[in-house]
Amino acid sequence: MVHCSCSLFRKYGNFIDNLRLFAKGGSGGMGYPRLGGEGGKGGDVWVVAHKKMTLKQLKDKYPQKRFVAGEGANSRVSALQGSKGKDCEIPVPVGISVTDENGKIIGELNKEEDRILIAEGGIGGKFLTNFLPLKGQKRIIHLDLKLIADVGLVGFPNAGKSSLLSQISHAKPAIADYAFTTLKPELGKIMYNDFKQISVADLPGLIEGAHMNRGMGHKFLKHIERTRQLLFVVDISGFQLSSQTQYRTAFETIILLTKELELYNEGLQKKPALLAVNKMDLPDAQHKFHELMNQLQNPKDFLHLVEKQMIPERNMEFQHIIPISAITGEGIEELKNCIRKSLDEHANQENDAHFKKQLLNLRVSNTISYSKPPSKHVVTSSKKNII
Incomplete structure (x- = not known):
């Protein structure tokens, strides 16, 4: 069992990564039966992504968490067609997943100005409605923030992730001398000489049992779902959270981190992964690194060192293993180059797979179109299967 002071959780509580809101589309306007006039449609409620917005700012600005669009204007002699009600826009951060009350995903906002309609306004009164307006849609929605980054740092507390992020990017994360050094996600960018940029997310440190939501488990693990690749960061000297918890070697740490990811979501193990072995400036680090590589x-020769229930079904396969020191800068340039190389290779693989899929769909659609002449009642198109 892990104990942590309440003050840490209060500080972490200032960072909000989910919010529950009420949204209601505007009612339509009244129709004008005598002259056949139609009332205006009620306004719609939209969720719109803004780069500089946070969920905490949203909550502070709208403490009631109620968003109602304007009503459509009534039809009248001077304006038989009533004007539409004013839309309501809810500003949210980039990287938001929007779900309904039942957990069904409505949509995601992955870049600036992305928008999702979440509550539609009612139609105005017209002949079909006996000139009576309809009410707007009511909906309770959940906003769930999942960071979008090229690389997500994975490691137990005090592995040196925050120090590493400050070394490889322009981020300046607050680093404190206690177990949970990172209390909220930090995002940095690696800048290359040719102006290429790669975003890196440092997330709150995992602990054993994170998949069961111990410590900051789910707050960490859900964010890593939205990163393109993983960078494991381990302390070459091993890890021990406190005097009451078991000491883990660097090898055991990697096994346990892998198991935590597997227990939360097996799909995380399929992401491309790199391993940075940190604190190589420590005495005897070289000997321990050779031992770790072996x-x-x-x-399989060393899994007996770990409790049976903590052994993952499949081990992580690291594309690159780089010894580094976030303090002295050893290996940092090589790590930055490996990160870029790995991302480029993965992007090329995705492009090849996409091209092959397009080609296959084109062949299949052409086969369907030309294998037999279409009947005069059926219209076929070779374009419909092309992505």
């Missing part, structure tokens, strides 16, 4: 190359 263990990683022959993992």
Whole structure:
């Protein structure tokens, strides 16, 4: 069991990553039966992404968390067609997933100015409605923030992730001398000489049992779902959270981190992954690194060191393993180059797979179109299967 002071959780509580809102589309306007006039449609409620917005700012600005669009104007002699009610826009951060009350995903906002309609306004009174307006749609929605970054740092507390982020990017995360050094996600950008930029997310440190929501488990794990690749960061000297918890070697740390990801979502293990072995400036680090490489190359010979229930079904396969020191800067340039190389390789693989899929769909659609002449009642198109 892990104990942590309440003050840490209060500080972390200032960072909000989910919010429940009420939204209601505007009612339509009254129709004008005698002259056949139609009332205006009620306004709609939209969720709109803004780069500089946070969920905490949204909550502070709208403490009632109620968003109601304007009503449509009534039809009248001077304006038989009533004007539409004013739309309501809810400003949210980029990287928001919007779900309804039942957990069904309505949509995601992944870039600036993305928008999703969440509550539609009612239609105005017209002949079909006996000139009576309809009410707007009512809806309770959940906003769930999941960071979008190229690289997500994975590691137990005090592995040196925050120090590493400050070394490889322009981010300046607050680093404190206690177990949970990162109390909220920090985002940095690696800048390359040719102006290429790669975003890196440092997330609150995992602990054993994170998949069961111990510590900051789910707050961490859900964010890593929205990163393109993982960068494991481990302390070459191992890890021990407190005097009451078990000491873990660097090898055991990697096994336990892998298991936590697997227990939360097996799909996370399929992401491209790199391993940064940190604190190589410590005495005897070189010897321990050679020992770790041997263990990683022959993992089955060393799994007896870990409790059986903590052994993952499949081990992580690291595309690159880089010894570094976030303090002295050793290996940092090589790590930055490996991160870029790995992302480029993965992007090329995705492009090749997309091209092959397009080609296959084109062949299939052409086969369907030309294998037999279409009947005079059926219209076929070779375009409909092309992505």
